Amino acid sequence: MDLLNPHEDRFDHLDPTSRELMRETIRFFENKGKAKLKEDDHERRWYADFLEFQAKHKLFATLLTPAEQADGDSNKRWDTARNCALNEILGFYGLPYWYTWQVTILGLGPLWMSPNTAMREKTARLLDEGGIFAFGLSEKAHGADLYSSEMMLTPLGDGKYVADGGKYYIGNANQAALVSTFGRDSDTDEYVFFAVETDHPHYECVKNVVNSQNYVAEYALHSYPITDQEILSRGRDAWDAALNTVNIGKFNLGWATIGICTHAFYEAITHAANRNLYGKYVTDFPHIQELFTDAYTRLLAMKLFSSRAIDYMRSASSKDRRYLLYNPIVKMKVTTEGETVINLLWDVIAAKGFEKDTYFEMAARDIRALPKLEGTVHVNMALIIKFMANYFFNPGEFPEIPRQNDAADDAFLFNQGPTKGLGKIQFHDFNTAYASRDLPNIQIFRDQIEALKGLLLKATPTEEQSKNMDFLLTIGELFTLVAYGQLIIEIADLDGVEDDLLDRIFDFMVRDFTRYAMDLYSKSGASEAQMEHCLKMVRKPVRNPERFQKIWQDRVYALKERYEMNP
Numbered sequence: 001m002d003l004l005n006p007h008e009d010r011f012d013h014l015d016p017t018s019r020e021l022m023r024e025t026i027r028f029f030e031n032k033g034k035a036k037l038k039e040d041d042h043e044r045r046w047y048a049d050f051l052e053f054q055a056k057h058k059l060f061a062t063l064l065t066p067a068e069q070a071d072g073d074s075n076k077r078w079d080t081a082r083n084c085a086l087n088e089i090l091g092f093y094g095l096p097y098w099y100t101w102q103v104t105i106l107g108l109g110p111l112w113m114s115p116n117t118a119m120r121e122k123t124a125r126l127l128d129e130g131g132i133f134a135f136g137l138s139e140k141a142h143g144a145d146l147y148s149s150e151m152m153l154t155p156l157g158d159g160k161y162v163a164d165g166g167k168y169y170i171g172n173a174n175q176a177a178l179v180s181t182f183g184r185d186s187d188t189d190e191y192v193f194f195a196v197e198t199d200h201p202h203y204e205c206v207k208n209v210v211n212s213q214n215y216v217a218e219y220a221l222h223s224y225p226i227t228d229q230e231i232l233s234r235g236r237d238a239w240d241a242a243l244n245t246v247n248i249g250k251f252n253l254g255w256a257t258i259g260i261c262t263h264a265f266y267e268a269i270t271h272a273a274n275r276n277l278y279g280k281y282v283t284d285f286p287h288i289q290e291l292f293t294d295a296y297t298r299l300l301a302m303k304l305f306s307s308r309a310i311d312y313m314r315s316a317s318s319k320d321r322r323y324l325l326y327n328p329i330v331k332m333k334v335t336t337e338g339e340t341v342i343n344l345l346w347d348v349i350a351a352k353g354f355e356k357d358t359y360f361e362m363a364a365r366d367i368r369a370l371p372k373l374e375g376t377v378h379v380n381m382a383l384i385i386k387f388m389a390n391y392f393f394n395p396g397e398f399p400e401i402p403r404q405n406d407a408a409d410d411a412f413l414f415n416q417g418p419t420k421g422l423g424k425i426q427f428h429d430f431n432t433a434y435a436s437r438d439l440p441n442i443q444i445f446r447d448q449i450e451a452l453k454g455l456l457l458k459a460t461p462t463e464e465q466s467k468n469m470d471f472l473l474t475i476g477e478l479f480t481l482v483a484y485g486q487l488i489i490e491i492a493d494l495d496g497v498e499d500d501l502l503d504r505i506f507d508f509m510v511r512d513f514t515r516y517a518m519d520l521y522s523k524s525g526a527s528e529a530q531m532e533h534c535l536k537m538v539r540k541p542v543r544n545p546e547r548f549q550k551i552w553q554d555r556v557y558a559l560k561e562r563y564e565m566n567p
Contacts, residue, residue, distance in 0.1 A: 195232060
């Protein structure tokens with residue numbers, strides 16, 4: 001596995017129709033060209049050309065229509081593997097193009113999860129006509145706090161209602177064919193999802209709340225007429241539809257991050273390799289080689305982890321909910337690692353990163369958004385921590401999951417069931433993966449894991465510490481690294497990643513583990529016993545200059561001038 005290169009990749013892991021859709025999308029952007037891409041970005045121009053392209057080629061309709069609603073079209077299905085391929089491509093060319101796809105996915109979630117057959121059929125027809133969709137969840141005063149929703153659906157009798165209230169920060173809500181809107185029944189106070197149309201006279205698109213190509217709307221409903229035909233779900237089903245939709249959508253953020261970082265990497269390495277300072281090319285300086293190699297191995301690790309997480313998303317069932325750990329790690333860890341990658345590259349190219357004709361200018365701005373969408377890093381970390389006890393100390397038995405690149409419909413994602421019982425979810429023994437590769441830095445990392453387990457068993461956080469999110473989040477970062485490394489090794493074994501590269505990935509993993517251990521050590525509330533265990537986690541990776549140079553020459557420096565967008 002390596003980084004996406006639009007000039008070279010043939011997407012051989014996908015079926016022929018999906019492969020051609022990916023190539024058509026790349027052709028659209030390459031024909032558009034970098035200068036026009038940047039002009040549209042600077043002018044904050046609505047991406048009508050991309051939406052016309054996707055409608056003409058039925059891009060969204062083919063990729064986002066579940067097989068049940070496909071009306072016999074064998075190419076239509078919800079296939080996480082190919083959806084992530086498009087996530088990566090759209091991120092590669094610009095976050096706004098990914099964003100309109102992403103919020104369409106979110107808007108479709110409550111529609112595809114609804115028992116309302118007529119509305120599902122209508123959704124499939126609108127999608128086939130090129131429609132985009134929106135997810136009306138957040139509100140200005142409360143954000144995504146569902147408990148405090150003020151959008152009200154008032155019953156009038158005979159299956160008729162009126163809806164009143166506002167939603168805020170809703171992508172695509174200027175032109176969406178349907179907006180899945182979350183609210184409460186004013187009589188019963190139960191949660192409800194219903195669908196509204198943006199061209200209805202009782203729908204007001206108030207304004208765009210951001211200064212970008214995207215339209216992220218504030219909208220208001222003024223006695224908007226609703227009938228039972230527009231009701232998608234009620235009560236606990238509506239609540240679960242909201243959270244399960246986010247489970248689907250937030251997975252995409254990591255893949256958009258990978259795409260952004262990949263394009264930025266090509267631009268940075270080509271610039272540095274051709275820039276001569278003090279009689280040497282920038283890439284001849286040892287510290288620059290370190291920065292680029294760190295950026296490359298972090299970026300490749302992001303892609304390796306996210307690729308393996310796809311397998312768990314696609315094989316999920318009511319009896320195998322391991323995806324509920326790996327999914328928020330893609331959302332939280334991969335997106336924050338993306339910020340690190342951009343920072344490393346920016347340290348190399350310096351002022352070049354501000355220039356208006358570079359892709360990097362967009363990347364440096366947009367990479368900050370992804371950790372903050374679909375739940376903050378803190379929200380997702382709080383979720384991840386719920387799995388820690390069973391992950392470390394109560395493994396379950398599961399069949400081995402192979403690579404999941406088959407052309408199949410991921411129907412379970414729209415039938416995930418109740419969003420509760422997370423603390424009961426079990427995982428396969430992580431030690432199996434770590435024992436499969438006998439490499440110096442993986443061995444050091446295993447020692448660090450044992451030290452963390454020692455802290456949890458022998459210097460267990462007190463009730464007071466467990467209520468301190470600052471303290472708990474650092475432990476969560478350490479736990480996340482363990483699961484992150486596990487899936488990286490699993491896919492390395494399945495896809496044949498070479499030892500030198502894998503050991504270099506664990507070079508930064510050891511360093512990151514040490515950094516979080518020292519952060520935990522320095523917390524004012526850490527006990528003496530906990531501090532002792534933290535010091536056992538402080539380790540230095542094994543350095544291998546010969547291995548480093550091999551990776552630098554064969555993997556990193558080899559990417560100079562390998563890709564440049566059509567001007």
